[in-house]
Amino acid sequence: MSRTVQLTVPMPSKLANLRFPKALDERLQFLLDEQGRKGRLTSGEKKEADALVQMATTLSILKLGAQVKTLKD
Structure with a gap:
């Protein structure tokens, strides 16, 4: 039997401003x-x-969730 579960997770609107750190980018x-x-790349x-x-x-995904929350507020 297949079931779908939907979760609602509160997203702080400040997450919408998060950026991937420049060095990692x-x-x-x-x-x-x-x-x-x-x-190709090495394995590492x-x-x-x-x-x-x-x-x-x-x-x-976190930023998108925060942006959607901001639009709803």
Whole structure:
């Protein structure tokens, strides 16, 4: 039997102003550029890039939730 669960999580509106730290953004950009130049990354670089993308995605989701909350208020 399949069920859907919907959760409502309060989002502080201040999250809408969060930014990915510049140093991490620059590192991710470097890794993506490196992959484009070489066609691949080392195993360690790939793990690092994957982790940075996951962090950036999570931050984007949090920001979106805060922006939606701000629009509703």
